[in-house]
Amino acid sequence: MLEKYEKLQKTLDFLQKRMTIKPQTAIVLGSGLGGLTKSMEIVDEIPYAEIPNFPVSTVKGHKGTLIFGRIHGVDVVVLNGRFHYYEGYPMETVTYPEMVFAGLGVKTLILSNAAGGMNPTFKVGDIMVIRDHINFFGTNPLLGPNDDNLGPRFPNMSEVYSHRLIKLAHQKAKEQNIHLQEGVYIGVTGPCFETPAEYKAYYLLGADAVGMSTVPEAIVGAYRGMEIFALSVITDLGVVGQIMEATHEEVLEAAHSAEPKMIKLIYEMMPEL
Numbered sequence: 001m002l003e004k005y006e007k008l009q010k011t012l013d014f015l016q017k018r019m020t021i022k023p024q025t026a027i028v029l030g031s032g033l034g035g036l037t038k039s040m041e042i043v044d045e046i047p048y049a050e051i052p053n054f055p056v057s058t059v060k061g062h063k064g065t066l067i068f069g070r071i072h073g074v075d076v077v078v079l080n081g082r083f084h085y086y087e088g089y090p091m092e093t094v095t096y097p098e099m100v101f102a103g104l105g106v107k108t109l110i111l112s113n114a115a116g117g118m119n120p121t122f123k124v125g126d127i128m129v130i131r132d133h134i135n136f137f138g139t140n141p142l143l144g145p146n147d148d149n150l151g152p153r154f155p156n157m158s159e160v161y162s163h164r165l166i167k168l169a170h171q172k173a174k175e176q177n178i179h180l181q182e183g184v185y186i187g188v189t190g191p192c193f194e195t196p197a198e199y200k201a202y203y204l205l206g207a208d209a210v211g212m213s214t215v216p217e218a219i220v221g222a223y224r225g226m227e228i229f230a231l232s233v234i235t236d237l238g239v240v241g242q243i244m245e246a247t248h249e250e251v252l253e254a255a256h257s258a259e260p261k262m263i264k265l266i267y268e269m270m271p272e273l
């Protein structure tokens with residue numbers, strides 16, 4: 001076995017011994033979006049540092065616990081604090097949680113993030129369901145030797161984000177009177193926010209929102225055969241004429257105020273995942 005999979009097996013052994021529920025759904029919480037943990041039923045909360053071989057997060061606003069619990073009657077495992085490429089972690093570490101989720105038997109992966117909006121119809125505080133992505137990280141978490149037992153050498157990316165779940169999101173959003181945008185997310189390394197020329201270039205490439213996460217995790221999720229659903233909270237605008245001087249604090253603040261809508265949407269979708 002490759003050394004990296006031996007390492008993963010140790011993480012899985014620890015969690016499998018400890019788990020009292022076996023969730024089929026995993027949720028990754030983005031910057032400023034940790035509030036979901038307050039409205040869920042918590043069964044067990046494990047600091048990353050206590051999990052063998054699990055990475056530890058460094059960024060402000062990211063706590064770093066793996067939570068097992070229930071939302072709207074459905075068992076879930078929640079990654080409360082993700083690992084970003086800009087923190088200096090290799091892609092393998094950034095996507096380690098998704099490898100763990102798959103190993104634990106998770107079938108549905110829900111990703112959330114804060115993002116800058118380039119689409120001129122977007123406003124700060126909007127929620128965008130991700131229809132597709134552009135990997136602009138300049139690298140890929142699946143580089144290197146492939147274990148064919150885990151996934152294909154050349155994974156198909158024609159429907160990374162489940163059309164079924166996108167449809168369900170629109171239906172639930174309508175019922176709940178939540179204004180829901182839909183679009184393409186472009187993933188970049190950060191840590192710089194974009195220059196006006198970069199926002200414009202990404203929009204011309206076909207992206208509606210830009211952020212520093214999600215794409216690597218979605219790639220590994222798709223590789224491991226998970227059904228994926230992802231939401232961006234638009235925290236600042238990169239629209240020509242409306243470009244904001246985004247700061248991390250403003251991003252967290254905007255994410256935080258849009259959070260109740262996102263939580264509501266996920267809550268409503270849960271029983272039909």
Ligand code: HPA
Nearest residue numbers: 114115116210211212251
């Ligand atoms: N750019 C990149 N990442 C982001 C942004 C942005 O404007 N806003 C929140 N995350």
